[in-house]
Every structure is written in C-alpha cells, then in structure tokens.
Amino acid sequence: MSSNYDIIIAGSGIAGSTLAVALAQQGLRLAIIDPLLPTTQQPAANEL
Numbered sequence: 001m002s003s004n005y006d007i008i009i010a011g012s013g014i015a016g017s018t019l020a021v022a023l024a025q026q027g028l029r030l031a032i033i034d035p036l037l038p039t040t041q042q043p044a045a046n047e048l
Contacts (some may be wrong), residue, residue, distance in 0.1 A: 005031045 007023055009016045012034040023030050 005029050007031075008033060010034075 006028040007030040009020055009023075009030060009032045012020075012032045016032060016034075020030055020032055
C-alpha cells in the first residue's frame with residue numbers, strides 16, 4: 001500500500017463514498033479516513 005495520495009476524504013458515508021468513486025474513476029489516488037470501524041453487525045446493501 002502506498003502512502004502517497006492525491007486526495008484524502010474524511011468520512012465514508014454516502015457523500016464520501018460517492019466522491020471517492022467519482023475521483024477514482026478519474027484516475028486519482030485517494031484515501032478514505034473514517035473514525036468508526038466497520039462492524040459486521042450493520043446490514044449490507046444486499047440484506048436490506
């Protein structure tokens with residue numbers, strides 16, 4: 001894993017994730033920082 005990024009996004013909610021996808025599609029290297037650790041207790045999109 002590289003530690004050189006073009007963009008660092010704070011938050012992996014709807015807005016942060018959407019922004020990350022759009023920027024990655026443009027070829028930018030990015031990191032997403034979120035203070036909450038993902039848990040397996042949250043429903044996945046295919047479980048809704």
